[in-house]
Amino acid sequence: MAAPVVRTSSAEVLPPPTERYTLLGWLKKNLFTDWFNTLLTFLALGFLYLIIPPLLRWAFTGAEWAVIPANFNLFMRGQYPAEQALRIWIVLWLTAIVVGFTWGVWSKEISPALVVVAAIPVLLMLVPFFAMETRLKLLGVEILGVVGYVIGRRVPRKHNQIATWLLIITLFASVFILRGFGPEQTDSLWARVPTNLWGGLLLSLLLSIFGIGFSFPIGVLLALGRQSKLPAIRTVSVLYIEFIRGVPLISLLFMGQVMLQLFLPEGFPPIDRVVRALVAIILFSAAYTAENVRGGLQSVPKGQYEAAMSLGLSTYQMMRLIILPQALRAVIPVLVGQFIGLFKDTSLVALVGLFDLLGIARVVLANPDWLGTQQEVYVFIAILYWIFSYAMSYASRRLEISLGVGQR
Amino acid sequence: MSGQAQQDDIIILQNVNKWFGEFHVLRDINLNVKRQEVVVIIGPSGSGKSTLIRCINRLEEHQSGEIIVDGIPLTHDVRNIEKIRSETGMVFQQFNLFPHLTVMENITLAPIHVRKMKKDEAEKIAMELLERVGIPEQAQKYPGQLSGGQQQRVAIARALAMRPKIMLFDEPTSALDPEMIKEVLDVMQELAESGMTMLVVTHEMGFAKEVADRIVFMDSGEIVEVGTPEHFFTNPQHERTKLFLSQIL
Ligand SMILES: Nc1ncnc2c1ncn2[C@@H]1O[C@H](COP(=O)(O)OP(=O)(O)O)[C@@H](O)[C@H]1O
Ligand SMILES: [Mg+2]
Numbered sequence: 001m002a003a004p005v006v007r008t009s010s011a012e013v014l015p016p017p018t019e020r021y022t023l024l025g026w027l028k029k030n031l032f033t034d035w036f037n038t039l040l041t042f043l044a045l046g047f048l049y050l051i052i053p054p055l056l057r058w059a060f061t062g063a064e065w066a067v068i069p070a071n072f073n074l075f076m077r078g079q080y081p082a083e084q085a086l087r088i089w090i091v092l093w094l095t096a097i098v099v100g101f102t103w104g105v106w107s108k109e110i111s112p113a114l115v116v117v118a119a120i121p122v123l124l125m126l127v128p129f130f131a132m133e134t135r136l137k138l139l140g141v142e143i144l145g146v147v148g149y150v151i152g153r154r155v156p157r158k159h160n161q162i163a164t165w166l167l168i169i170t171l172f173a174s175v176f177i178l179r180g181f182g183p184e185q186t187d188s189l190w191a192r193v194p195t196n197l198w199g200g201l202l203l204s205l206l207l208s209i210f211g212i213g214f215s216f217p218i219g220v221l222l223a224l225g226r227q228s229k230l231p232a233i234r235t236v237s238v239l240y241i242e243f244i245r246g247v248p249l250i251s252l253l254f255m256g257q258v259m260l261q262l263f264l265p266e267g268f269p270p271i272d273r274v275v276r277a278l279v280a281i282i283l284f285s286a287a288y289t290a291e292n293v294r295g296g297l298q299s300v301p302k303g304q305y306e307a308a309m310s311l312g313l314s315t316y317q318m319m320r321l322i323i324l325p326q327a328l329r330a331v332i333p334v335l336v337g338q339f340i341g342l343f344k345d346t347s348l349v350a351l352v353g354l355f356d357l358l359g360i361a362r363v364v365l366a367n368p369d370w371l372g373t374q375q376e377v378y379v380f381i382a383i384l385y386w387i388f389s390y391a392m393s394y395a396s397r398r399l400e401i402s403l404g405v406g407q408r
Numbered sequence: 409m410s411g412q413a414q415q416d417d418i419i420i421l422q423n424v425n426k427w428f429g430e431f432h433v434l435r436d437i438n439l440n441v442k443r444q445e446v447v448v449i450i451g452p453s454g455s456g457k458s459t460l461i462r463c464i465n466r467l468e469e470h471q472s473g474e475i476i477v478d479g480i481p482l483t484h485d486v487r488n489i490e491k492i493r494s495e496t497g498m499v500f501q502q503f504n505l506f507p508h509l510t511v512m513e514n515i516t517l518a519p520i521h522v523r524k525m526k527k528d529e530a531e532k533i534a535m536e537l538l539e540r541v542g543i544p545e546q547a548q549k550y551p552g553q554l555s556g557g558q559q560q561r562v563a564i565a566r567a568l569a570m571r572p573k574i575m576l577f578d579e580p581t582s583a584l585d586p587e588m589i590k591e592v593l594d595v596m597q598e599l600a601e602s603g604m605t606m607l608v609v610t611h612e613m614g615f616a617k618e619v620a621d622r623i624v625f626m627d628s629g630e631i632v633e634v635g636t637p638e639h640f641f642t643n644p645q646h647e648r649t650k651l652f653l654s655q656i657l
Contacts, residue, residue: 306467307504307563311518311570312494321517325508 058375067373068380069129071364075381078199078355083187084180088202089137091174096121096141097148098170102163104152113398118145171213175206195274199355201384203274207346207356211281212339218282219289220328224319226294237290244287249280250348256280257352277349285342292334296327329403336396340389347385357381418443418574418605419464424473426459433459434470435629441574446606448616451626452652457609460626461576464607465496478573494522497567501579503559505551505566511538512547515566523570530569537565541595557588561595568599575599577608613657617641625649 021029031041068075077088103114121142125135155162180192198206225237244252256276264271300323308318328335350359361377364370370377419441426434433456441447449457462468463475466482466489475482477492506514515537516530525533538544541561543554551559560580567575577596581589593615600606600619610616616623617637625633625640625648633640633649644650 301504303500303502303504304506307498307500307506309467310465310493310496310498311566312490312522313518314490317521321521322506326506329508 063376063379064373065376067364067370067376071360071370072129074200074360074364075357075384076200077202078360079197080178080193080199080202081197084189084191084193086189087177087180087193089140091177092137092141093144094170094173094177096145098163098166100145100148100150101152101155102148102160102167104149105155105157105160105163106152107402108153108157113394114149118142118149121145171209178202178206195272198274200360201357203349203354204343204346204356204358205388207274207278207281207349208339208343210278211285211342211346214282215285215289215342216335218286220293220324222286222290223293223297226290227297241287241290244284245291249284249345250351252280252284253277253348253352273352274354277352277354281342281346281349285338288338289335292331292338293327295334296329296331297323299330300326332396332400332403336392340392343388343392344385357384416442418478419607420474420476421464422474422476424463424470424475426463426468426470433629434463437473437631439624439631439634441605441607443573444603444605445621446600446604446608446619447622447624448620449607449609449624449626450611450613450616450652450656451632455626456629457626458578461498461578461607461609464574464576465493465498467498490522494518494570495572496574496576497564497570497572498576499560499563499567499578499580501582503551503556503563503583505559505563507551510548510550511543511554511562514551514562515569518566519569534565534569537568538562540568540598541565542591555588556584557591560584560588560592564592564595564599574605574607577606577610579609579611581610581612611656613641625652627652 032038073082073085077085080088103117107114121138124130125138130138152163178193178198179195180190182188182191184192184194222237222241225233226241228234228237256279257273260276260279261268261270304322304326305318308322313321346356347358349356350362353359355363358381361381364377365374417440419439421437421439424434424437425432437460439447449460451457459468463470463482464477470482478495480488480492482488482492505511506517509517512531512534515534516525516527519525519530519533520527535544535547538547541564543558543561546554546558546562551562554562564575564580580596581592584592589612593612596606596608596615597619608615608620620637622634623637623640624631625644625646627648633644633646635644640649640653644653
């Protein structure tokens with residue numbers, strides 16, 4: 001029989017070994033671990049060699065970039081009149097201060113993301129073809145954003161409803177500011193600007209923000225409706241979700257433009273075309289939100305419902321305080337993916353005659369002065385779409401991390 | 409029912425029956441529990457113990473018979489159900505803490521939203537309860553950062569924060585590592601000694617022997633035998649009781 005082994009002195013407590021990388025070591029560890037990895041590395045390098053140099057050559061020597069600065073205002077705001085364009089800046093300034101404030105309320109330390117976002121207006125000021133006036137307006141965005149942040153930092157995080165309400169108010173105030181008051185087509189700053197003149201990036205962003213903002217709560221309600229114990233509510237929810245998911249967005253957009261008027265009582269004033277497109281986008285997106293949220297609801301264990309009920313919470317309190325926070329957290333990546341899809345899908349409104357970013361691109365290309373600049377124009381708007389999509393995706397990852405604290 | 413019975417018996421089950429589909433899971437259950445009494449329910453797995461105590465706060469619905477909790481009959485009336493639930497704390501085998509909330513928020517949630525208590529007051533009570541279950545230093549952590557025994561003690565504190573008149577325990581130590589069972593049983597024993605009415609499903613016979621006023625033995629959806637711990641451990645009557653005890657002891 002083996003003798004018992006007993007430790008006589010205790011093992012030293014040591015710090016973990018630090019990994020120190022040299023460039024060569026990093027390359028070896030990541031790109032050339034074995035022959036297969038090495039092969040892939042060389043294939044990728046070869047591929048990049050085929051793609052990048054011609055692309056750069058085109059971008060720096062072949063491309064006619066003059067089309068972008070010449071039409072920059074069109075790309076940004078469509079036919080929105082220059083006399084009233086200051087109102088868009090007012091909206092931007094308002095947004096800067098409220099976003100800065102919200103950021104300050106939520107996060108007290110200066111993160112890399114904050115630095116990047118704060119750098120955006122300054123970087124834009126460096127765009128060579130911007131007028132001095134534009135640069136000063138951008139400086140205004142920067143200053144107001146910083147001011148908002150500084151104020152927000154003084155507000156304790158538990159008062160974050162203030163920020164939420166301010167964001168909602170800003171959203172609706174923006175619409176009124178953009179829409180204006182009084183009669184159309186005057187030179188006054190506050191003249192009404194009909195929505196058929198709204199366009200470009202401005203319209204794309206408005207459709208996206210309002211599309212997301214409205215479809216989200218509707219989708220959550222539909223998801224809950226689908227789980228309801230009441231057969232009527234459940235059936236209506238299921239029928240709605242399945243109908244919408246069975247048709248393409250473009251058909252809803254056409255229906256909104258062409259058929260909506262048929263359903264309205266006679267003599268009803270025609271509904272704004274942008275609103276019609278927005279309604280179609282909201283109805284469409286809500287059905288997908290509902291299905292994604294349903295996935296989240298199913299991921300919440302039954303024990304959570306039971307614990308909430310056993311404490312005497314009403315069904316409403318249980319859903320709001322216990323179930324939905326967990327369900328939504330679980331589906332943040334899916335929902336953000338869906339919203340990125342929605343943002344890009346707003347480009348379909350170009351096909352029903354609205355002048356969003358894509359619609360405006362087509363207008364520019366139809367201009368005989370800019371014949372043959374398809375590549376430049378489409379690359380430019382693709383980059384714009386990419387920047388916003390990537391920002392959303394990045395924000396969602398940050399959100400996941402900051403909400404993931406203490407998760408099981 | 410006499411007024412006297414109303415006074416003494418905080419839980420009354422009369423001829424309670426329940427089916428899951430065709431399966432008769434609770435068969436003609438009759439059981440009264442007095443105020444401040446500690447009743448331990450034992451029985452083989454699948455005998456209907458969980459179902460029985462879950463009927464008392466309507467996590468399960470019984471189909472015939474009567475259940476009266478603190479004078480309130482359990483009917484379809486949602487107000488009655490919510491009233492009974494807010495007076496009845498429940499502790500689950502799997503703890504069922506809310507993972508997205510801190511320990512403090514777990515405990516103060518129901519007092520604030522159901523009892524409409526001020527946040528400061530709810531937090532003060534929560535701290536007292538955390539002291540009582542021995543983990544005041546964990547208040548700001550999330551459940552996922554605690555051990556099983558600590559989580560279950562938080563779950564007990566969460567239930568107690570509603571100032572319940574009755575506490576239901578469904579195998580509170582079955583999911584715990586052995587070295588953590590005692591810390592939870594100690595809390596339960598202290599609670600029993602403080603005069604809480606308790607209904608406990610457990611396999612911890614030591615706890616039953618020491619703390620229970622009465623033991624109920626269930627098998628196949630029936631209450632087979634009811635008696636004091638002394639009766640059970642020295643002189644069980646029914647063959648099924650004897651068989652079960654011989655297997656478990
Ligand atoms: N929701 C349910 N649907 C169908 N059968 C169930 C359900 N819950 C429990 N049962 C069945 O009822 C019986 C009693 O279950 P339970 O009360 O959990 O027993 P115990 O707690 O004594 O182990 C078991 O046979 C179980 O499979
Ligand atoms: Mg059980």
